[in-house]
Amino acid sequence: MEITVIGGGLAGCEAAWQAVRRGLRAVIYEMRPLKLTPAHRTGGLAELVCSNSLKSEDIDNGAGLLKEEMRRMGSLVVEAALGSRVPAGKTLAVDREAFSHYITGALEAAGVEIRRGEVTSLPAARPLVIATGPLTAGALADEIRRLAGGGGLYFYDAVAPIVYGETIDMDVAFAASRYGRGGADYINCPMTRGEYERFAVELLNARRAPLHDFDREIPYYRGCMPIEAMVERGLRTPLFGPLRPVGLTDPRTGERPYAVVQLRREDREGRLFNMVGFQTRLAYDEQKRVFTMIPGLERARFARLGKIHRNSYIDSPRLLTPALELRGAPGLFFAGQITGVEGYCESAAMGIVAGMSAAAFAAGAAFRPPPRETMTGSLAAYITDGSVKRFQPMNANFGLLPGGGGGRKRRAHTAARALRAMERWLELSPCN
Numbered sequence: 001m002e003i004t005v006i007g008g009g010l011a012g013c014e015a016a017w018q019a020v021r022r023g024l025r026a027v028i029y030e031m032r033p034l035k036l037t038p039a040h041r042t043g044g045l046a047e048l049v050c051s052n053s054l055k056s057e058d059i060d061n062g063a064g065l066l067k068e069e070m071r072r073m074g075s076l077v078v079e080a081a082l083g084s085r086v087p088a089g090k091t092l093a094v095d096r097e098a099f100s101h102y103i104t105g106a107l108e109a110a111g112v113e114i115r116r117g118e119v120t121s122l123p124a125a126r127p128l129v130i131a132t133g134p135l136t137a138g139a140l141a142d143e144i145r146r147l148a149g150g151g152g153l154y155f156y157d158a159v160a161p162i163v164y165g166e167t168i169d170m171d172v173a174f175a176a177s178r179y180g181r182g183g184a185d186y187i188n189c190p191m192t193r194g195e196y197e198r199f200a201v202e203l204l205n206a207r208r209a210p211l212h213d214f215d216r217e218i219p220y221y222r223g224c225m226p227i228e229a230m231v232e233r234g235l236r237t238p239l240f241g242p243l244r245p246v247g248l249t250d251p252r253t254g255e256r257p258y259a260v261v262q263l264r265r266e267d268r269e270g271r272l273f274n275m276v277g278f279q280t281r282l283a284y285d286e287q288k289r290v291f292t293m294i295p296g297l298e299r300a301r302f303a304r305l306g307k308i309h310r311n312s313y314i315d316s317p318r319l320l321t322p323a324l325e326l327r328g329a330p331g332l333f334f335a336g337q338i339t340g341v342e343g344y345c346e347s348a349a350m351g352i353v354a355g356m357s358a359a360a361f362a363a364g365a366a367f368r369p370p371p372r373e374t375m376t377g378s379l380a381a382y383i384t385d386g387s388v389k390r391f392q393p394m395n396a397n398f399g400l401l402p403g404g405g406g407g408r409k410r411r412a413h414t415a416a417r418a419l420r421a422m423e424r425w426l427e428l429s430p431c432n
Contacts, residue, residue, distance in 0.1 A: 001024050001029070001124070001362040001363075002017070002025040002026065002027060002362075003019040003024055003025070003026045003128075003129065003358050003359065003362060004014065004026075004027050004029070004118050004123055004125045004126075004127070004128045005026060005027065005028045005029070005046070005128075005129045005131060005308075005354070006028075006029045006123075006128070006129070006131065006140075007030065007032030007130070007132040007133055007336065008028050008029075008032070008045040008046070008073070008114065009045075009046060009047070009131060009132035009133050009336060009337075009347070010077050010336065010344055010347050010348040010351060010352070011131040011133075011335040011336025011337070011347045011348055011351030012028055012030075012045075012076070012129065012335065012336065012351060013028070013045055013046050013076060013103050014076055014077055014252070014335075014347075014348045014349075014351030014352045014355055015108060015129045015131060015333075015335050015351045015352070015354050015355030015358065016028050016107060016112050016355065017074075017075075017106070017107065017110070017360065017363070018074070018078040018351075018352055018355030018356050018359060019355055019359050019362075019374035020058035020107075020110045020112060022359045023361075024109075024359055024362055025111070025113075026112045026113070026319075026390065027074065027109075027112070027114075028045070028107070028112060028113070028114050028115070029111045029115050029117070029119050029123075030045065030114060030116060031116070031117060031118040031119065032047075032116075032200060032218065035257040036304050039391055041082060042099065043176055044100035044104055044246055045100060045101065045103050045107065045114070046100050046103040046104070047100050048094070048096045048099065048100070048344065050100055051087075052093050052094055052095070052096050052099075053092070053093045053094075053280075053308065054067065054077075054081050054090050054091075054092040054093070054094065054345055055092065055343070055345070056090055056091055056092075057090055057091070057092050057268050058090055058275075059412075059415040060408055060411040060412045060415055062303075062375060062395070062396035062397040062398050062400075063343070063345060063395075063396050065375045065398075065415045065418055065419075066345050066346065066349055066375040066376065066379075066396040067345055067421065068419065069349070069374055069375055069376050069418065069422050070345065070348065070352060070376070072419070072422055072423065072426065073352050073356075073376070073422075073426065074352075075179075075348065075349075075352060075402050076103055076106055076107075077103070077276075077344070077348040078095075078345075078346065078348075079102075079106075080099050080103045080106070080143050080235060081094050081099060081295040081303040083100040083102050084102050084333075084412075084423040085099075085253070090253075092206075094178040096193070099198050104294055106142070115410040118138075118140075118146075118185055118288075119140055120138070120140060120143075120177050121139065121140075121141035121143055121148075122143055122387060124138075126330070126331030126332065126361075127331045127332075127333060127359075127361045128331060128332050128333065128358075129328035129333045129334070129335050129351075129355065129358050130144065130333070130334050130335070130338070131334070131335040131338070131351055131354070131355050132336075132338055132370075132414065133312075133337055133338060133347075134232075134312050134313060134337045134338060135312065136312045136338060137244075139143065141312065144314065145358065147326060148314055148315065148319055151277050157309065159279055159304070159306050159342075159392055159393060160275045160276065160277065160278040160279045160305045160306045160396075161274075161275045161278055161280070161287060161291060161301065161302050161304060161305050161306040162266055162272050162273065162274050162275070162304040162399070163263060163272070163273050163274075163275065163297065163300045163301070163302055163303065163401075164272065164273075164300070164301045164302070164399055164405050165187075165270055165271050165272060165273050165399075165405075166271070166272065166405055166406065167222075167297075167299055167300045167301045168187060168189075168263070168273065168296055168297065168300060169296045169297070169298065169299065170187075170296075171189060172189065172190070172252075172295050173187050173189045173190075173263075173295075173297075174187070174188050174190070174250065174251050174428055175187055175188070176188055176248055176249075177247075178247030178248055178325075179237070179247035180247075182295050185264070185272060186262045186263065186264055186276070187262070187263040188248055188257075188260050188261070188262055188263075189255055189260065189261040189262075189263070189295050189296040189297060189311060190245075190248075190250040190252075190257035190258075190259075190260055190293050190295060190296075190317075191243075191258055191259040191260065191261070191294070192235035192257070192258050192424060193258040193259075195258075195259075195293075195295060196239075196243070196259040199290070199293050199294065199296055200231050200235045200238070200239065201235070202225065202289075202293060203228050203231050203282075203289045203290055204228065204231045204232065204235070206228065206282050206289075207283045207286050207287040208228070208281055208282060208283065208426075209281050209282065209283045209284075209307070209375055217386050221316055221390060225279075226241070226279055226280045226281050226308055227278050227279065227297070228280060228281070228282060228430060229282050238256075238259070238277075239259055239322070240279020241362060242262070242276055242278065243259040243260060243261060243263075243277070243409075244259075244260070244261045245257045245258060245259055246274075246321070248260050249310075249354065253357070260277075261275065261276075261278075261294050261297075262275065262276040263275055264276050265380070266399075267399065267400065269402070271399040271400075271404060272303055272397075272399040272400075274392070275291070275306070277305075278291070278306060278352035278381035279308050280306040280307070280308065281306075281307055281308050282306070283351065284305050287302075287305050287306060288302065288387060302340070302364060303398075303399045304394070304395055304397065306409065312338060313337065313338050313339065313340045314334060314338060314339065314340070315391055315392060316340045316384055316391065317383065317385040317386050317388040317391050318341045318386065318391075319334075319381065319383050319389075320334060320339065320382045320384045321384060322369045322380060323353075323357040323360075323367045323369060323381065324339065324350065324353055324354045324357055324380065324384070325357060325361075329393075330361070331361050333354045333357055333358050333359075333361075334354065335347075335350050335353070335355070335391075336348075336350055336354075337373070339383050340383045340391060340392070340393045340394065341379055341383060341393060341395065342394060342395040343395045343396065344395065346379060346395050346396055348392075349375075349376050349396075350379065350383075351382065352376070353369060353376065353380055355369065357369075368429055369381070369427075370421075370425050371404060371421045371422075371424075371425055372401075372402060373401065373417055373418050373421035374416070374418045374419075374421050374422045374425070375396050375400070375401065375418055376402050376422070377421075377425075378400035379394065379396060379400065380403075381400075382394050382400055401414055401418065
């Protein structure tokens with residue numbers, strides 16, 4: 001039996017690797033080097049196009065826990081990273097070229113067939129894993145859009161920061177919805193005129209992250225305009241947008257604030273909160289400096305910082321089953337960043353899950369995803385949660401885990417529980 005994979009990035013390589021580890025044949029279609037994306041420079045598989053860092057190795061960090069789970073699942077990406085690492089303290093950083101060569105060589109040695117050339121229509125072969133990445137474009141993008149029922153493929157990544165709920169100062173912030181409609185569904189951080197004006201000036205002057213050349217042509221949609229771009233149109237502009245105070249009363253004063261920053265629940269458990277309307281391209285250190293000027297967020301910790309750039313990802317909660325299989329299309333799986341995860345290891349982890357799921361399909365067996373107690377399982381659950389209405393990309397963080405977050409001791413306990421759950425799942429799953 002053969003598994004077909006479109007895309008030779010991290011996710012596609014992991015999916016193929018999981019197939020051959022289970023005694024199946026695998027074919028990877030990769031258009032590079034015959035056709036390059038605006039971000040890629042080589043024809044090597046698993047080319048890292050941004051940082052050479054796979055983030056922390058500490059398991060009380062979301063990225064570190066995810067990597068340890070991946071290692072236990074037989075991740076080729078983690079194996080290659082450990083085999084091509086460069087000194088970077090507690091961060092796992094790699095020599096890009098050695099990393100790519102390691103993965104390409106391992107797949108070729110395992111008998112994976114690599115077919116070079118652009119795919120413009122989906123092969124009929126099943127199981128099929130689509131792992132074409134966030135720069136999917138052209139005829140293949142049109143084909144995926146058709147599968148998604150139209151409108152299911154996004155071309156802009158407008159991402160606002162996400163704050164750990166437990167770090168919000170509720171002596172200052174208050175829970176309420178505008179005009180009391182819909183219950184106390186938002187956390188509101190009220191600002192006086194002086195607080196707002198100081199904040200707006202700092203926002204206006206804060207350092208922006210540099211844009212890639214291929215991002216410069218992208219206009220801002222009104223619905224995802226960066227908060228700093230609003231201020232550039234006038235210091236008071238956000239007061240008529242995401243910071244408008246109408247319909248809200250500060251319980252400390254009994255009056256309407258001058259401005260309000262709203263935070264919306266990001267997960268069912270209320271551990272994570274999205275800063276509404278705060279998509280941004282400020283440099284990460286500037287985001288932390290400026291956004292902690294907001295009353296109630298002075299001690300905020302961020303599960304994810306904001307950014308805006310060209311991207312493509314499907315509306316996974318609407319389209320995918322927990323097995324990363326397209327609803328109504330047996331044997332067709334999605335993997336990697338196109339599913340709405342953010343980060344190298346997050347993309348690779350979804351490649352592992354998709355590869356396992358595709359292998360189970362080939363064997364005629366049911367696939368049970370990793371448990372929610374694991375970081376891998378929580379990521380898969382997040383991107384396939386049908387209750388999500390405003391889907392945005394997500395990276396690995398403890399706020400996704402049941403009982404996650406908190407201090408180092410609590411995170412260590414949660415990480416240990418995750419690894420025990422992963423071991424049980426690997427031991428008991430018939431597909432492993």
